[in-house]
Structure formats: C-alpha cells, structure tokens
Amino acid sequence: MSLLVIGTLALDTIETPYGKEEYTLGGSATFISTSASYLTKDIRLVGIVGHDFPQKELDFFKSRGIDTSGLEIMKDQKTFHWHGVYHTDMNQRDTITTDLNALAYLNPVLSDKFRQTEYVCLGNIDPVIQEKVIKQIDKPKLIMIDTMNFWIEGNRPALDKVLKLVDIIMVNDSEARLITGENNLFTAAKKIMEYGPKILIIKKGEHGAMLFNENHVFIIPAFPLEKVFDPTGAGDSFAGGFMGWIDRTKDLSFENLKLAIVFGTVMASLSVEKFSLEGLRNLENDTIMKRFKEFKSITNFKDISL
Numbered sequence: 001m002s003l004l005v006i007g008t009l010a011l012d013t014i015e016t017p018y019g020k021e022e023y024t025l026g027g028s029a030t031f032i033s034t035s036a037s038y039l040t041k042d043i044r045l046v047g048i049v050g051h052d053f054p055q056k057e058l059d060f061f062k063s064r065g066i067d068t069s070g071l072e073i074m075k076d077q078k079t080f081h082w083h084g085v086y087h088t089d090m091n092q093r094d095t096i097t098t099d100l101n102a103l104a105y106l107n108p109v110l111s112d113k114f115r116q117t118e119y120v121c122l123g124n125i126d127p128v129i130q131e132k133v134i135k136q137i138d139k140p141k142l143i144m145i146d147t148m149n150f151w152i153e154g155n156r157p158a159l160d161k162v163l164k165l166v167d168i169i170m171v172n173d174s175e176a177r178l179i180t181g182e183n184n185l186f187t188a189a190k191k192i193m194e195y196g197p198k199i200l201i202i203k204k205g206e207h208g209a210m211l212f213n214e215n216h217v218f219i220i221p222a223f224p225l226e227k228v229f230d231p232t233g234a235g236d237s238f239a240g241g242f243m244g245w246i247d248r249t250k251d252l253s254f255e256n257l258k259l260a261i262v263f264g265t266v267m268a269s270l271s272v273e274k275f276s277l278e279g280l281r282n283l284e285n286d287t288i289m290k291r292f293k294e295f296k297s298i299t300n301f302k303d304i305s306l
Contacts, residue, residue, distance in 0.1 A: 003247040004114055005033040006046040006133055007123020007146075007236070008103060009053070009071070013083040014275060016090065018229045024276035025057050027080065028123030028146065031233035034280045035240025035267040036121075037064040038288060040247040044114050046070035046133075050078040050102040060281070070114055077102040090231050091205060110136045121243045122166075123236060124148050127158040134165050142252065144168035144243060146235070152178050164196040170239055172203045185210065186217070199257065201242070201264075203235055211261050216254045220261055223269035223295050230275045234268045237280060241267030266291045 007029030013022045029047045037043055043066045053073065061068050080103035083096040106129060118141040122130045130145055137143075143166045151159055152175060163169065169192065173185060179195075182188040189200050189212040202210040206228075208221040242264035249256055266288060271279045 001040050001247050002042040002117045003036055004044045004117035004120045005029050008080055009047045009049050010080045010082055014230055015085040016230055017088050021275045028236045031236035032121055032240040033066050035237040036244030039244030041065050046108050048072040048102045048106045051075050053079045074102040090228055108133050119247045127151050127162045130162050142167045146170045166197055168199040169197045170201040176202050218258045228272045231272050233271050237271035238264035238268040
C-alpha cells in the first residue's frame, strides 16, 4: 500500500459563528493525508512550508505514519496562510487574506521512492504543477485530482491537459457547471468524462456527493450533523477517505468505489465537527466504524414489489 499526496500545507486563521482559530494547521495535503492515514499506510506527503511551521505538526504527521521526506522547508519564507470568515450559512464565506509565502515556490521533484507510488491524490494546486508531478510518476495505477474555479477560469488550457492524464477528477457542483457550461449535473458529468477522466466525483456539500463512471451513477447524502464547526477541510477530508479506501483495497470496481465514497463522507463528517484538523487528529477506529454504521442505517432500505 502506498499513496502519494501533493497539495498545500497552511497555517490558517478561521472564523465561524462558533469561534476563531488563528494560525492553525490546514491545507489540502494536510487534510487528505491525515484522513487517508486512518484507512491505509505508507502515505507519502509532498509540499512546501516556511520556517514558522511547527515541529509538533511534523511530529504529528510522523505519528500518523505519513512520510514527510518530500516536504520542503524554506528557511527564508513563512508558511502559506489563509484567513477566512464563514457566515451563519456556512456555504458562504469571505476570504480576508491569502498570503502565498512559501507556496509561491512549490516545484515538486519526486524522489525515486515517491516516483514508484501507485496511487496518487493531487490536491487543489496549479494544474501546471499537477501535470509536472504526474509526468514524474513511473507507473501509476490511479491518479485523482481536485481543482477549483480559480484554475478553471484562470488556466483552462493547463487544466484540459491534466484532464487527459488522470483517472478521477473531484469537483463541486458549481465547478462542474463552470467546466462544461451545462446546468444539468448529469449532462455536465458526461461531458467532463469526455475530456479524459474515467471517473467523476461531484461534491454537493451538505447535500452529499455524486459518483459517475461511463455506465453507472451513485448518489449519496451527506451525514446529518446538528452542528458544523468548521467546513474548511471537508472536501479534502472526503478525498482522503476516498483515496485511503481505494489504496487499502486496490479494488476499482464500481461497488468498491461506492464504498470509497461512503468513507469519504464519513471522514468529512468527522472533520467538520471541530475546528481545523482537530476532528481528525485523534480518532479511534471504533469512532470511524460507528459513524459508518450510523450512516448505513439511515441510507438503507429494503426492496419491495408492486
């Protein structure tokens, strides 16, 4: 088992109706790798941070079995920092500041060991960098990418090149519509898969997720929660749960992809119950399986005949 994770590592300032946390651990690679670490082993992390990145967080990654040998530490830069404020409706947020700092210098060069990784998850970073990483990997069995409006609108040619190189793309519903110009998500899904990916995941936040391949569709709700404290890492925790299960099982059948979506949903729901990474920091397997069984019980129903 081995999973390569490349993305951002950040020290975020987050404000929600439930409080404020300053310079707390965040970033796509952080949430993906931590979430996946509960389902699989030998996670290989690639990213860049500054001199202010806490040693305790490096120690935390190692405690989760995450290989940080691909993490570059810039002595003359600070770590990427994002400051966001969520509204009462947490689907709405305002970005106060985005300080790229060390992230502006992200230029991954994979070690020989990392080049041999079979399963790859590329977080939401510049598609030019995503392509560069993909071309360094020797014989990948599966590559998944995430993207966002900024890249869809700002560097579409580079994104189109990457789409031809990957197996799975994960986007939210507005991004799916933006990529294709189609309002109907089923029509948009068909069009996105024509661009290259064999599998598509459309995230719909509190309304769940949709999984597509050429012949099948699977739709799943979100896990119902009374309180969401911080949705910042939800999508990346979802990606980590999904890819962690795929790496664990090595099974790309649609039935197993459905299970992977379930684990993505479970890990995302655990993530948002606390600020920053705290919802994923010290989980027990029993907690994950309890949530899995609860989710199964509210989505399961028997067959009938008329």
